Amino acid sequence: MHAQLGSWLVRPIPPPLTVGMTVGASLVMLETLLVYPLGHITESEALALVYIPGVLAVATLWGFGLAAVVSVASALAFNYFHVPRIGTLTFADSKDWVELAVFLVVALLTSSMAQLARSQALESVRRYREADLTTGLARLILRTNDLHSVLPEASGRLKHALGLPFAAVDLQAVAGDERQAAFPLRCGALRGTLLVPAELPEPVQRCVRDRVVPSLEALLRAACDREAVGQSLETSRYEQRVLVEEQTALRRVATLVARGVAPAEVFAAVAAEATRLLDADATRLLRYESACTAVVLAEASKPGNPALLGKSLAVDGGVLEILVHGTNPARVETYEGQPGSLADLARCLGFRSAVGAAILVEGRVWGALVALWSRHAPPPADAEERLSQFTELAATAVANAECRAELNASRARIVVAADEARRRIERDLHDGVQQRLVSLGLQLRVAEDLVPCELDEIKARLSRASDGLTTAFKDLQEISRGIHPAILSQGGLGPALRTLARRCPIPVELNPCARRRLPECVEVAAYYAVSEALANTVKHAQATVIDVDLDIDGEVLVLSIHDDGVGGADPGLGSGLVSLTDRVEALGGQLHITSPVGGGTSVLVKLPTGTDCSPRVDAAHSG
Incomplete structure (x- = not known):
């Protein structure tokens, strides 16, 4: 409460002077009336002190001038009403002048102290307003993303806080004139100006120059730095987002490549991802058929763009002509004025610019990827x-597809060469060695018949030689059939499988549903699949029955071999199933083996019936 009373007494703006005069007169009257009851309990000289509080109050609130008037009035009232010879004004006694001097000294000291306190209060208020102004401007300027939009409000706050007719903050260098004074604001690279009225008191000008301008410069500099940092962060976020999108798109395409999917699927993914990533209107992947033409293998475009998939384009201008003769990327900023049918087509389709990059396979220009806008x-x-x-x-x-095509072609050539060698060996054995053995056997029988009966020992030796020759002939026949069964070439797959079933020591339930002849390489692969499976079952499976099912599902020959043996077959251990897998896959087929321990073994073979027995080369992939 004391602090509130003190702040009210020394407040920056005193009450009106008329109020002070009224208060001073009232205080003199009250103090005069108060002296009467006090006169009975104290000496008359001490009663003058009753008037001191009034002088103090007026000096504190209204200053020395009014306090001096109140001091004189207090001295006169005390002299008139309470000094002997009451009712007359006499200052003959030196005490009367001392009282008046005391009142004036008290008024002077009090007013000086009050003025000092009031000055300090004014300074505190000014500093508070400046701090409040700086805080408000900082909150206003540093929270915005558009500095120009808050300058009118900042100017209004400066005008109100400084009590000016007008104030304006401009982010450009503005010259002053007779109406307005210009205070330059140096905020790094930014050059601004604070405009205030030209005719200002010196204290106000000094306040603006020494306090407002530095604070405003610091705020504007901080705002510019914040804006620059924000722009840098936004740019970094944008670049990071673009990088993440790019890496994600590349990873999706790389995953397809790693999985070994068909090149057509990879090409379509490349076109789609490039279109999305570059915000292109269309992206096309082309393969050069020659130095003059290129065919569109994949494309991705926004709705409304015509499709060119599978079409051949002339390489006579624009990006393609640049890329077909070099390996560096190329761009066409505008198709306006570009010669050639390709540029005419681009203009006809509404494209204005393009960027292309060459597709290099083993050092040669295989094709190009072109994005258009x-x-x-x-x-x-x-x-x-x-x-x-x-x-x-x-x-x-493309390189992976070519390698796979070359691998398949190589395997197919090996299989065909092996089959041809088997066939040639079988034919040579049949036409050469086997016929020679038959001839020798007949000659031994004739020689045996010509030996006289009394030569029993010679006759017995010739008979044993003839029997051994017959046995060797049968063994050679079995070897010949294993090399390449003649019945497969003569009767087809069905009779050949039935022959295998009859020769197998384990009962075989055969269900051959293929009634028509198939390509020779398909029949050979199916025959050897059954032969190898039966041989492995006899050697390792301990089975009691073998089921062989043969069917044609559309253009695929499906061969299923199952036994009820012990299972546990592992192609990785070096059995004949490895070479059988190579033979089947060389023809574009599939071989699956299921052999749980104790659950028997199942072999499933799928062979395309349209397989060409010549080595396979995928021309669409080779480029």
């Missing part, structure tokens, strides 16, 4: 680099 703005600056990353994946897919 219909907008007036140029393509992205890093479009070439991004396209090049996709072309590397496309080149890897």
Whole structure:
């Protein structure tokens, strides 16, 4: 309460002077009336002190001038009403002048102290207002993302806080004139101006120059730094987002390449991902058929763009003509004025610019990936680099496909050569060695018949030699049949499988549903699959029965072999199933083996019936 009373007494703006005069007169009257009852209990000289509080109060609130008037009035009232010879004003006694001097000294000291306190209060208020202004401006300026939008409000706060007719903050260098004074604001690279009225008192000008301008410069500098940091962060976030999207797209395509999917699927994914990543209107992957033409293998475009998939395009201008003769990416900023049918086609389809990157396979230009835009703005600056990353994946897919095609062709050639060698050996044995053995056997029988009966020992030796020759002939026949069964070439797959079933020591339940002849390589592969499975069952499975089912599902020959043996067959241990797998896969087929321990063994073979017995080369993949 004392603090509130003190702050009220020394408040910056005193009450009106008329109020002070009224208060002073009232205090003199009250103090005069108060002296009467006090006169009975104290000496008359001490009663003058009753008037001191009034002088103090007026001096504190209204200053020395009014306090001096109240001091004179108090001295006169005391002299008139309480000094002997009451009712007359006499200052003949020196005590009267001393009382008046005391009142004036008290008024002077009190007013001086009050003025000092009031000055300090004014300074505190000013500093508080400046701090409040700085805080408000900081909250206003540092929270916005658009500095220009808050300048009018900041100018209004400066005007109100400083009590100016007007104030304006401009982010440009503005010259002052006779109406307004310009205080430059240096905020790093930014050059602004604070405009205030030209005719200002010197204290206000000093306050603006020494306090407001530095604070405003610091705030504007901080706002500019914040804006620069925000822009840098936004740019970093955008670049990071673009990088993540790019890496994600590349990873999706790389996953397809690693899985070994068909190149057509990889090409379609490359076109789609490049279109999305570059925000292109269309992206096409082309393969050069020659130095003059290129065929569209994959494309991705926004709705409304015509499809060119599978069409051949002339390489006579634009990106393609540049890429067919070099390996560096190329771009066409505008097709306006570009010669050639390809540029005419681009203009006809509404495309204005393009960027392309070559697809290099083993050092040669295999094709190109081209992104096109219909907008007036140029393509992205890093479009070439991004396209090049996709072309590397496309080149890897092509190289992998070519390697697989060459591997399949090599395996097919090996299988065909092996079958041809088997056939030739079988034919040579049948036409050469076997016929020679038959002839020798007949000659031994004739020689045996010509030996006289009394030569029993010679006759017996010739008979044993003839029997041994017959046995060797039968063994050679079995070997010949194992090399390449003649019945397979003569009667087909069904009779050959029935022959295998009859020769197997384990009962075989055969269900051959194939009634028509199949390509020779398919029949040979199926025959050897059954032969190898039966041989493995006899040697290792301890089975009691073998089921062999043969069927044709559309264009696929399905061969199933199952036994009820002990199972546990493992192709990785070096059995004949390994070479059998190579033979089946060389023809584009599949072989699956299921052999749980104690659950028997199942072999499932699928062979395309349209397989050409010549070595397979995928021309669409080889480029």
